[in-house]
Amino acid sequence: MGKKSEHVPDPGEKSGISRRGLIVGSGTAAVAAVLSGGGAASAATPRAAAGRGHTAARSAQPGGAGEDILFVNGRIHTFDDNDSVAEAVRVRGGRFVAVGQDAIREGNARNRIDLGGRTVIPGIIDSHNHIALVANRPGHWVGLEDVFTHEDAVARLTAKAVAVPAGELVTSLGPIVAMQFPSNTLPNLTMLNAVPRPVMIMAEQGGNAVNQAAVDYFAAKGITITINAAGYPTGAGVGLALQRLRQEMTPEERERNALAALEYYAGLGITTHLDEGAFHVDTPGTAIWNENAYTLHNGFLALNRAERLPARIRFDYLEEDSTAELPRLTARLKNSFPFYGSDMMRSGGIGEFTVNGFGGGAVAIGGEIWIAGAKAVARAGWRNENHSLSAGDIAQIVAGWEAVHAEVPISDLRWVVSHVPNITADQVGRLKAMGVGLKVGWGPTRNGTNLGPRHRMIIDSGIPVGYHSDGGDITAINPWLNFYTMITGKNLRGNFVWEPGQQVTREEAIRLATKDNRWFIREDDLGGIQPGNHADLVVLDRDFFSVPEEQIAATRSVLTMVGGDVVHTTGDVAGAPAPGTGHRYAEA
Template sequence: MGKKSHSQDAQEPAEGISRRGLFIGGSAAAAAAVVSGTAAASSASAASSPAYTSAAHGGDGDLLFVNGRIHTYDDANSVVDAVRIRDGRFIAVGKDAIRVGNAKNKIDLRGRTVIPGIIDSHNHIALVSNRPGHWVGLEDVFTHEDAVARLVAKAETVPEGELVTSLGPIVAMQFPSNTLPNLTTLGQVPRPVMIMAEQGGNAVNQAAVDYFAAKGITITINAAGYPTGSGIGLALQRLRQEMTDAERERNAKATLDYYATLGITTHLDEGAFHVDTPGTAIWNENAYTLHRGFLALDAKKALPVRVRFDYLEEDSTLDLPRLTERLKNAFPFFGNDMLRSGGIGEFTVRGFGGGSAPIGGPVWLAGAKAVAQAGWRNENHSLSATDINQIVAGWEAVHAEVPIDGLRWVVSHVPNITPDHVNRLKAMGVGVKVGWGPTRNGSNLGPRHRMLLDSGIPVGYHSDGGDITAINPWLNFYTMITGRNLAGTFTWAPGEQVTRDEMIRLATKDNTWFIREDDLGGIKVGSHGDLLVLDRDFYAIPDEEIPRVRSDLTVVGGDIVYDSGKLPGDRRWAHGTNHRYNQLT
């Protein structure tokens, strides 16, 4: 095979979105009406007022923020006191923001801290969006009492006899006891409740035990008040069998709304382990219907935040049946500002845990070569010294035949990466993603952040949450800044932590390299108007407060998509042009 070169500008995003361009065999049919989901402790409702834009109203639709500490993460790392958004983009930053339009529609920040919208460049948000029941996020509560209060508030919006769920993004380590609320504690919730944690077990109340018993599924409870045995998995499987497209759409909206309260304005989803029919594990889903909820919301212009996704392939034979069809019949970086496809990841083929096509083996190498020949981005994860050795050597072999520089290939997690690996990856134009740490235990669990940042290799932030760990960025930021997990265990050597400024940069400006969208990730003229008004000064608070940071106001493309109501002022005029405004009280 002759050599093929790729320019740095390869794979520029295309506009428009089609079923063929998104996935093979999946349906893009919109579901029935969107049912409002929960974000904090209550329901979210879409605005019903007419679109109100500056183009139609002589600048009255501008969104002007003044009197803040606005960390721009522009090229100069400026901190300014004002910014103006018009027609979805920043049009002025600093003092110019006050001069370039009228000041009728402004928000006085009163010294609040503002940062760009957070980009999570590798998570499993689509898995979360496909979980059944009336889903509620619990990653930002830290006592059993607060978890129950959140569930009770959600239950008040749920019809009698229907199920409240929190499946996936919750970890037992959030709570001082390192346990979830048990059967007795959850008995305070006036609806059936089912919790399946990413780490730390599962939980139900008696109403849920009875709910599933009526479906012929027995959930056995142990002496401590927690489910034991296979019943909980079978219950999840039954719920998935009964899911409707309307339910997927509702929970996709609830999921994205919830993470908007925590400041994530762009998600890059890394797929699921494929099953043709519903399975019993929270990391399984049908890869061809995985995005239906997002597609339905996008068709209605109702996506509250930006979603990008990679295709996780699981071939085990040299003919690469899935990967070959994907590369022939789909387009990378295809879609629109709110929903866009990406590359191949987080596996080229099914090499996870050894599998039938291990990293470095002939099927994996054939897959990597096919991705390079097609000119697509490729992402693989590394969890061990063996993984990273094989990825670096394998990609070097591919690069020698089909150069991958310019394609922005990625290795994620990288706990065992060495300076030699970094130099070799950097020579191929490869980047690395770091994060995924708040629930880790043991030793040798985090990469050498200082070495990576000093090396000049592209480095970005990711949570990897949704099926094995937390998505909440502030939990992950806490670990990367302090080097400790949520239980307080020190997980890596002193000096390898990142500073707070470096942390936000990794999750904003630096992550644009990984999603190939330079007009995100910073507050600068011409970029998309995505920003967060934080509920406290992240740069000054004690370390112990970092996990509790939230957004008080989240803006995506100039639309207020989450408003805590804590900032003064009348914002009825700020309903977004895509009707994505949510008032959460």
């Protein structure tokens, strides 16, 4: 988003642009308005309805407009230009205004919060996931990526169930992976029978699970779920159940679960998501990765209109044309703007497919159509992202983009290849020469085989590199699971999956997910704790940089701040403002 402003707001000044106000984005001509699914939110839009979780109580309290928040006595890993570690940081009007002793010297703050020596990092940016798919899960959704025993999973589901009306369904429909559990299996029917509501789990890796109440629940809808001897569903029943649930979903349910998903991941430290869409279906399907691409973000749009988003949403447009006319891509490039919206919700580029098919597109429709699509994106001046799953994919992408670049230079467009498990040093060099970036992080949590890229080779090459999970439809979003695999070279079962020496350090893992991801979202005022940046930070429950390796995956947030507002707290940081009471809500 251009060069970061050095302006430090005065007390009482609202830094940045209000979500009701106009924005001017670089990367396109001056563009104004707030994404709202049809128009800007009016002043009369209700901010929150009672009974919708901890975001409901919104009133002017400490941390409101003009009131500083001063965090002291912490180990604050700033990931600023010098990667310094500070003991204090001051927040005003949604921005960091001073760090270290400068933050203390500015004087008293009504909110002076003692971190008690805790570790703080910038808000985590997941630069490629499928959070919108998670936001469209039916039922009363529960996140389970941070539990590691069957007993804890059942306890989490039970805690949700007691707040759910009798007879209604509790779900955890991805992301969850069976490798989280020592048995490499999900809880089975007998275990889940302890939950006092119907329960349905669909794991992205490791099968599905239900309890008897869910079997009965779907039987009443005419859907049979068959249970095998081990206590797990078998056959097409669970897919058909998912399809029926999607057919019955209401807009209110989508909004509720969009909020639940974002709040869950705020508890794991993610403050910005770049969503990469879904495989399009016009009507509800049976697969966990299918959704209607044109209504996919409606839950987020509703939250944005009501000023209730607890995390920043960025999204790319996944395109699936399969004919030479490129009808969908052509219409998109003519009628949409890249990087359009507000600080809290903004569009991006084309991705993770340029046209229908994996990688370059040759598998599905032939390289010529894919090349034509890539040229169209280049001519329009848009960012473009493709993914690579195989040696054939990455070879085609490199050669194809070189052909595009020779005709329409892409050096300044920040094109991206994600996943890259089989990329070679030669291919990295060729992509670097075109100004292309790479995303890493996805890999061994998927199924435990050698799917991880050669991180050390890629980072040492000097090519732009950022972190992504790719979670939501095929793997986990939880960053700490992915950091564990990147740092140790092991999958969640403890097996080595990469060649020695290709792992990253703990500092590199966080840098890839914060400071380095600014390049990929084109926003220089995120990803670091330094004056002028948006005040996105995470207070961790342990010192990630020194705990034993086996504790890395269990890391969580005790307090998460987005734009100077606390969006998640466990209550362990005494004196912190309550969620929904910060500067954005001071006028409520």
